[in-house]
Amino acid sequence: MVSVSAGDVIRLLIADDQALVRGALGALLELEPDLTVVGMAADGAEAVRLAEELRPDVCLMDIQMPGMDGVEATRRIRQASAGTRVLVVTTFARPGYLRSALDAGASGFIVKDTPAEELAEAVRRVRSGLRVLDPVLAADSLFDGANPLSDREREVLRLAADGRSAAAIASEVFLSAGTVRNHLSAAILKPAAFSSQPA
Template sequence: MTAVQRVRLLLADDEHLIRGAMAALLALEDDLLVVAEAASGPEALAMARAHAPDVAVLDLQMPGADGVKVATSLRAELPACRVLIVTSHGRPGHLKRALGAGVRGFVPKTVSAQKLAEIIRTVHAGNRYVDPELAADAIAAGDSPLTEREAEVLELAAEGAPVAEIAERAALSQGTVRNYLSSAASKLGAENRHTAARLARERGWV
């Protein structure tokens, strides 16, 4: 055995092709060992419980529960397991959410496999790694200027629901809902709530 103790990995991604390919590439590194794979959030949790990996490499968007939710659960159940999030669409807000959930690494899928392997080692060693590009975006986007209610209402508005429905779902009066939407839109520099919702989503604020 070339390495006395290999880093045991859990790989979670709903795209079989990608997961399998990542596994194949990481298998080339002789200090890494993929011990489990999962195709959904809940499955990832179950596999983690069963195999107690050193590092969990999670896709951000998965059916069931997204990577950050899985990370939150893992933090509670397996504090020794480091979490590394891999994503296609890096929204600034996701990064903050992920770091808040105790994630140790956050990288886009545009990295090469070698780089990924290095990052896995970094994370396993207890250090953090955040893709510089994504970090810059997150800093540029800054903090959400939205209050809690504004964000809540905006989220309900994102699917195009009419104000009446939003009001009901949020247990607010329609007037209040409109106020929140209005102030949120002006804070975001949008002309109406729909563009506001889109902007907020893009920046990961909802």
């Protein structure tokens, strides 16, 4: 679990075209003492405007919205408010969307049926600079088509998918934690690893 300093509240913007979903996500996340919702947007254009105005720490972004979709909104938010990280939260668990969102600058991609405690932890991890990917979708993307990753990179990525720490992975594969972190970093920096069929 990512630790958050006392008094360090993570400010959230929620972008989703369904009012019930926005409200539910907001209510769940507000239950966490270190998370607060500072704005809600019904479409991508509003999300970009609010991100520029409010400068939230994390924007939870839907993919399919009227007008400007979540991918384009992610790209614009990252350009307009570099300190705002984007966590895509969607019902559309398609590898093509994952690749597009990462290319646009998203720091994470998870599905809406993620348990509330895992969603909150994903927000914390994204805020701390980590990348969070739905493990099933990441695996589907990883093994779809040509794979640019080495065998070792695939091995540590598989072990990391269930939330194991670098130290835990290191002890299992007989490497140092630093070497494991290097393999994970190398895997993340190979965007072709997430190539997929069109969404």
